[in-house]
Amino acid sequence: MKPTTEVTGRILLVDDDPVILRTFRSCLEERGYSAMSAGSGPQAEALLQHHVFDLCFLDLRLGRENGLSILQRLRSQAPWMRVVIVTAMSAVNTAVEAIKSGASDYLVKPCSPDQLCRVTAKQLETGPLASRLEALEGELRQAGDAFGSDNPTMMAVLETARQVADTDANILVLGESGTGKGELARAIHGWSRRAKKPFVTISCPSLSAELMESEMFGHSRGAFTGATESTLGRVNQADGGTLFLDEIGDFPLSLQPKLLRFIQDKEYERIGDPVTRQADVRILAATNLDLEAMVQAGRFREDLLYRINVITLHLPPLRERSEDILVLAERFLRMFVRNYGRPARRFGEAAQAALLGYHWPGNIRELRNVVERTSIICPQEVIGTSHLGLGEQPGGSVPRVGMPLRLEELEKAHITAVLASSETLEQAARTLGIDASTLYRKRKQYGL
Numbered sequence: 167m168k169p170t171t172e173v174t175g176r177i178l179l180v181d182d183d184p185v186i187l188r189t190f191r192s193c194l195e196e197r198g199y200s201a202m203s204a205g206s207g208p209q210a211e212a213l214l215q216h217h218v219f220d221l222c223f224l225d226l227r228l229g230r231e232n233g234l235s236i237l238q239r240l241r242s243q244a245p246w247m248r249v250v251i252v253t254a255m256s257a258v259n260t261a262v263e264a265i266k267s268g269a270s271d272y273l274v275k276p277c278s279p280d281q282l283c284r285v286t287a288k289q290l291e292t293g294p295l296a297s298r299l300e301a302l303e304g305e306l307r308q309a310g311d312a313f314g315s316d317n318p319t320m321m322a323v324l325e326t327a328r329q330v331a332d333t334d335a336n337i338l339v340l341g342e343s344g345t346g347k348g349e350l351a352r353a354i355h356g357w358s359r360r361a362k363k364p365f366v367t368i369s370c371p372s373l374s375a376e377l378m379e380s381e382m383f384g385h386s387r388g389a390f391t392g393a394t395e396s397t398l399g400r401v402n403q404a405d406g407g408t409l410f411l412d413e414i415g416d417f418p419l420s421l422q423p424k425l426l427r428f429i430q431d432k433e434y435e436r437i438g439d440p441v442t443r444q445a446d447v448r449i450l451a452a453t454n455l456d457l458e459a460m461v462q463a464g465r466f467r468e469d470l471l472y473r474i475n476v477i478t479l480h481l482p483p484l485r486e487r488s489e490d491i492l493v494l495a496e497r498f499l500r501m502f503v504r505n506y507g508r509p510a511r512r513f514g515e516a517a518q519a520a521l522l523g524y525h526w527p528g529n530i531r532e533l534r535n536v537v538e539r540t541s542i543i544c545p546q547e548v549i550g551t552s553h554l555g556l557g558e559q560p561g562g563s564v565p566r567v568g569m570p571l572r573l574e575e576l577e578k579a580h581i582t583a584v585l586a587s588s589e590t591l592e593q594a595a596r597t598l599g600i601d602a603s604t605l606y607r608k609r610k611q612y613g614l
């Protein structure tokens with residue numbers, strides 16, 4: 167049974183019988199897999215410290231060692247690794263127990279090379295899909311408690327958010343970029359009676375006034391050049407649910423009266439179509455801009471502001487929520503090591519201190535990016551400060567043209583500096599020679 171396509175898979179064999187180890191190993195290697203063997207539980211654990219495996223064949227009877235407790239230790243050390251129990255016919259009951267404890271399958275000894283390879287191929291095929299699914303499910307499960315916090319300001323915000331979630335009040339979420347405004351909006355929708363209906367996001371800065379009108383309210387065929395098909399728009403899509411206007415401060419001024427009318431009367435017209443339509447939509451909005459100041463400057467309508475900020479929730483920046491930094495970092499770490507199958511397991515003391523001492527200008531988004539990168543590059547179980555790459559803080563070395571850097575690092579540094587010296591985002595975009603929506607995307611990408 168030679169594989170027809172190229173096979174990949176890193177396999178750990180754990181058995182106290184050297185003959186079985188040799189036979190299994192040569193059989194798997196012949197088919198293109200890479201395999202390593204361990205004669206005992208501790209040997210297997212030692213290998214896991216330095217190597218990443220996708221699949222493990224574990225003999226449940228390893229001398230005096232208890233196979234089930236070895237299984238548990240291997241699973242906690244490498245939760246992404248699928249484990250197939252190898253057992254004698256007389257011990258099938260134990261194999262069932264092992265599957266209940268997290269093993270994926272079992273193989274009865276003696277088995278033929280074809281049986282071994284069939285099980286291997288099946289496990290390696292389903293492994294990545296299953297672990298991605300597990301990660302997603304984990305994220306979803308955590309969404310319920312993702313908003314736990316030990317910070318008093320954040321706790322008060324969350325309490326208000328939960329109280330008003332089930333009313334239809336429009337809510338404005340304020341906070342620096344990356345503080346989790348979008349995440350909170352989604353949670354409010356989830357806590358509301360609209361939870362089973364759509365949650366639709368419109369990212370305001372990414373669209374011009376014309377595109378925004380058509381995106382929100384839809385257009386009829388031929389309404390403007392290029393409108394070859396009619397569309398219903400996001401408002402229609404969100405009917406019965408929630409419409410989240412991200413970065414509402416960038417909502418085009420010329421379109422604000424139409425939004426105001428929709429919020430007040432729940433009525434609108436598509437572009438090029440005189441029929442008045444209705445949609446039952448709850449509005450949540452977010453911004454990191456000072457809308458009061460924009461009203462003063464004539465860049466945002468006062469009546470619209472009073473419609474969208476019936477309730478205002480102000481998310482504190484991460485540096486003011488130091489109680490939550492390590493909890494969030496550990497949650498991200500669990501998620502990413504599971505996704506990428508990497509060896510990092512925990513932050514060492516120095517790394518914890520570095521995480522707590524950093525000022526997190528990009529807030530939770532930056533923390534998430536840092537942990538993701540760390541989970542990939544850290545080659546060991548305990549994460550040290552050097553793996554975090556937090557060296558380029560203000561006062562640290564500033565990337566300069568000509569240094570041995572990736573282009574991205576230079577771009578990030580330049581955008582950061584221009585943003586810091588610009589009064590508005592529009593001004594920064596003009597200086598950089600890119601449009602506001604590109605700047606918006608790059609800020610997100612770099613966690614600025």
Ligand SMILES: Nc1ncnc2c1ncn2[C@@H]1O[C@H](COP(=O)(O)OP(=O)(O)OP(=O)(O)O)[C@@H](O)[C@H]1O
Nearest residue numbers: 312313342343344345346347348349454530531534
């Ligand atoms: N409580 C949380 N738990 C886990 N992840 C979070 C949490 N809050 C935010 N995040 C993550 O941080 C990142 C930024 O969150 P989000 O987009 O909600 O921030 P934002 O304040 O809306 O940012 P921006 O103002 O730039 O749009 C996302 O990847 C999000 O998944």
